[in-house]
Amino acid sequence: MATILESPFIDALGVQLIKAVDGESEVRMPLQESHMNTWGIAHGGVTMTLLDAALAIAARSVAGDGVGVVTVEMKVNFMQPGRGELSGFGRILHRSTTMAYCEGEIRDSEGHFVAKALGTFKYMKRLAVGRDIVRQKLRSDPAATPGPSDA
Known part of the structure; x- marks a missing residue:
């Protein structure tokens, strides 16, 4: 099982990518x-984050x-309640050239329906260049915060 390497936050939660196609x-x-x-x-924020990842990955596939993709609304x-291992499923319902409308759900390890x-x-x-610049600033200056550059 692959991790979702492009999102340190999602990786830190231990989310595993099973399918994206x-x-x-x-x-x-x-x-x-x-x-x-x-x-x-399971904290509601964890459940929502897993749903956000599942839907976004479906759109990115x-x-x-x-x-x-960036989340516009969800x-x-x-x-x-979510218990054990959570599985998230996402799919595109409609897509245009600039937007994707998706649905998804979470099930627990016993197959119970947790969230939609x-x-x-x-x-x-x-x-990527902008993200690299922010990472470099944060590494070199502990007081730096992400945001618009003065340069």
Whole structure:
């Protein structure tokens, strides 16, 4: 199983990429203690993040090289608590040249329906150079914050 190397945050959560092809995706995340809320179940933010990743990966699976997506909006309905290992599934419902409208769901390790999402994603060219510059600034100056450059 591959990791989603382009997102340090998603990788830090332990999300594993299972499938990303033809407008569909599958991701998996074994829940850890740090993913839980005070009731000992998956934190809603973890569930939403996994859904966001599943939908975005589905949208990216049909994009060209050097094209990524940004989330424009996403609606999530929580059905029941997430436990064990969570699996996220995403698929494109409609796509234009600049946007993708996607749906997805989360199921737990026993197949229980945990959450459902609908989201809109905008296709954008990646700005790898800008991201590298921000990383260099943050590494060299601990007081630096990401944002517009004065240069």
